Structures are given as C-alpha cells and as structure tokens.
Amino acid sequence: MCTYVTETRKMAGSGKGPDGWFPLTQASVYVDHPFHAPFEHTVNIDFAAPELGPAARVAVELTEESALALIEAIKAALAAAPPGIAAAG
Template sequence: MCTYLTEKVEINGSGKGRDGYFPLTHAMVYVDHPQHAPYEHTVNIDFLNPSQGAGARIPLELTEEAALALVAAIQNTLATAPPGLASEKAAAGH
C-alpha cells in the first residue's frame, strides 16, 4: 500500500550524477512502488537539487531492512566521530 506521505528535508552536501558531482539541497523520503528494485514497495530516498533540473537527482530504492540498517550505520558512524567533525561549521574552517 502506498502511503503518499513524503518527508522533504533541506540538506547540504554533494552527490555524483551522470555529469559528475553537483550540490545537493534536498532529500525526499517516501514508501512507494520502486522503478527498478524487484519488490512490491520500497523506501525511496531521492537526493536532489531542483534548481539544476531532473538530472540532478540520485534515487535510492531500499527494502525496509536495508533502510533501517542504513539509519543505524549513519547513527553509529556519527556516534564514533568527534562531535561536529562533519558539520557545516567544521567545513567553514577547512
């Protein structure tokens, strides 16, 4: 069942598309039918920069288990890194 519920968040980062790296400004997370993954439904995460057009999009289609494992891996990685190491403030001093 598709929920049609979408979480949209502003982000700062970069991603690699077909033409190389581009700035990422948003991420969208939703549960829906995948375009490619061989499952009925997936957790879909789109990293994008709408100002750069349709080509500035990196889509992910994950199973629920894979999405939860990714969340845990991100949380574990951030918990073991020095606080603020990957923050915007740290990048400004770089």
Template sequence: MCTNIVAPTAIRGAGRGERGWFKMNTALVSYDHPIQMRDEHALNIDFLSDVVGERVAVEMDATSARALAAAITEALRLAEEADALV
C-alpha cells in the first residue's frame, strides 16, 4: 500500500549524475515503495536540479536512514564545535 509520505525541502548543493556534476536545489524525502530495494517500504531521497532529468536518487531502510540522520547531525555538531561552519 502506498504511503504517499513526501517531505520536500529546498537545498543548496551539488550532485554527480550521468553527465557529471550539477547544482541541486531540492530534496524530496519520502517513505514509500522503493524501486531497487526489495523492502516493502523504504526512505527515499531524490536530490533534484532545475535542469530536467538531473537527479540523484537514494533508497535505504529505516535503520540506515536514522543512522545517516544521526551521522549528519554529529558531523555538523563537530564542525560547529570547531568553528568551521560557514
């Protein structure tokens, strides 16, 4: 059953696709049916550009998604402690 859970957010970054590096301005975070994983549901992140067709897609299980979120939070905390955030 589809969950239709989608949480879009504006981002500023870059990703590497089939044609090289491109600017990314949107991330669509969803919890729904994955394309490649065999799980019934997965956390899916699509990093998108304004350029049609440019995207990086990621699928992971909930445990991995929580670990990734914790690792991102910890890396930012350490960068802040080191006064390295710009």
C-alpha cells in the first residue's frame, strides 16, 4: 500500500549525477513501490537540486532494514567525529 506521504527537507551538500557533481538543495523521502529495486516497497530517497532540472538528482531505494541501518550509521559517524567537524562552513 502506498501512502503518498513525502517528507521534504532543504539540504546543503553535493551529489554526483550523470553530468558530474552538482549542489544538493533538497531531499525527499517516501515509502512506495521502487522503480528498480526488487522489492514490493522501499524507502526512497531523492537528493536533488530541482532548480537545475531533472538530471540533478541522485535516487536511492532501500529496504526498511537498510534505511534504519543507514540512520544508525550516520548517527554513529557524526557522534565519532570531532565536535564541529561536520558543521556548515
């Protein structure tokens, strides 16, 4: 079942697409049928710069377990980094 619920957040970073690196300005997260992954439903994350057009997008489709593991890995990496090292410049 698809919820059509999408969480969108502003982002600051970089992504690599078919034309090389571009600035990321947005991330969208939703649970839906995947386009490519061989599962019924996945957690889909689109990192994008909508103002640059559809090619400025990096998409991932993760199982629920993988998405939760990614959250924990991000938290662990940030917790292990020296204070302020990941802060915006």
